[in-house]
Amino acid sequence: MELLYLSRNDVEGLGISMKEVLEVVEKGFRLKGLGKTEMPPKPGIHTRPNSFIHAMPAYVKEVEAAGLKWVSGFPSNLERGLPYITGLLILNDAETGVPMAVMDSSWITAMRTGASVGISVKYLARQGSNVVGILGCGVQGRSSLRAFVDVLPDLSSVRCYDLYPDATKRFMDEMNRLFPALNLKACSSPAEMIERADVVVTAIPIVTKPNPPLHAGMLIRGGLGVSLDYDSAWSSSAMRECDKFVSDDINQLLFTKKEGGYFSGIPEEIYADLGELAAGLKPGRQNDTERIFCMNMGIAIDDMVTAKLIYERALERGAGTRLPL
Structure with missing residues (x-):
């Protein structure tokens, strides 16, 4: 078995626009509202004051997006010249549970967070x-x-x-x-x-x-x-x-x-x-x-629908690196 590894450069190089992310994130929210998703509250560990490392699993049935994001936020990283938010995302085959892809989640977190703001604005501004x-x-x-x-x-x-x-x-x-x-x-x-x-x-x-x-x-x-x-x-x-x-x-x-x-x-x-x-x-x-x-x-639903978009685009473009499990 193999999985697809996508680095941050791989993900960013796919050229996915904010409009595309807005579309899939809004769909994720709609399916959540209709009860067609599975997402427990995210647990976390805290290795330093005001820091977090969160596990964020979710499943969005209609688009068969399932997986987990392992993401951290460390404010002190700014003084070290490191990003505040870092992480990885694992995308699983919803039919078999086999990991299909591992990808850097920095771009995903940034874009889906912006998209969630956009959806908030659409309905509330x-x-x-x-x-x-x-x-x-x-x-x-x-x-x-x-x-x-x-x-x-x-x-x-x-x-x-x-x-x-x-x-x-x-x-x-x-x-x-x-x-x-x-x-x-x-x-x-x-x-x-x-x-x-x-x-x-x-x-x-x-x-x-x-x-x-x-x-x-x-x-x-x-x-x-x-x-x-x-x-x-x-x-x-x-x-x-x-x-x-x-x-x-x-x-x-x-x-x-x-x-x-x-x-x-x-x-x-x-x-x-x-x-x-x-x-x-x-x-x-x-x-x-x-x-x-x-x-x-x-929320992890936003991550999974965005990751599925990335995975499908990467397959179309032949992006990333195949790694053995």
């Missing part, structure tokens, strides 16, 4: 939203902007902030080259970043004892806040003032609250998860004045 704010100018800030460009037809202005000025400068330089039509502004504080922003995404390192910079009254009426960093950026007051609180997976949110010690300040009532919205089981935004908050923790 106000029509005509044209100003976005980005807190955290790293990999996930970049992928979120890529998704914004695809799902917000009126997007004209981007306000960004990062604790590290060098990170902000690199983000500005790269995004200005990619999206010259957008007005990008480097802000001096989180408060300036969120001013007048219709949609705000936060992607800073996840910590167990956060000091959130975003508070009640900062997200505009009719705005959407999307967290990719648990409760690191948003205070309890900011989340609780919102009219709707949504998650990419309620079971995982409650599991992490109980077992991991996060989310003590979230509202008692969780309106829906994105799967219910994508499946049409609940409405998303219902008027232009709702403040809405979406907690996207990252």
Whole structure:
């Protein structure tokens, strides 16, 4: 037996677009909402303070995508010149269970995370939203902007902030080259970043004892806040003032609250998860004045549908390296 090994360069070289990832991720959410997926809450180990190594298994029946992502997040890596997020993904044959592929999951994690933001925006942002704010100018800030460009037809202005000025400068330089039509502004504080922003995404390192910079009254009426960093950026007051609180997976949110010690300040009532919205089981935004908050923790369903897309494209292109099991 053999499996296909795909390095990060192999994966990136396939040229898969954000639009393609948005399509498969939305389908994954829809199937989740319809009960056609299998995904337990992700368990983790924590070898250093504020770090995690998570096991993320999932099965999406309709597309026969089954496997596991083994992913880590270490904030201290930034000081070592290493990526904050690293990992591998194993894709299995759903019929036999035999591993079909092992691939670097850095690109997958970045793109599917951005796509989850895009799906959140599709169902929860106000029509005509044209100003976005980005807190955290790293990999996930970049992928979120890529998704914004695809799902917000009126997007004209981007306000960004990062604790590290060098990170902000690199983000500005790269995004200005990619999206010259957008007005990008480097802000001096989180408060300036969120001013007048219709949609705000936060992607800073996840910590167990956060000091959130975003508070009640900062997200505009009719705005959407999307967290990719648990409760690191948003205070309890900011989340609780919102009219709707949504998650990419309620079971995982409650599991992490109980077992991991996060989310003590979230509202008692969780309106829906994105799967219910994508499946049409609940409405998303219902008027232009709702403040809405979406907690996207990252789910393995998104990883598996993206990995299956990568695997099939790699077979078409003859990419990767065959290895014996």
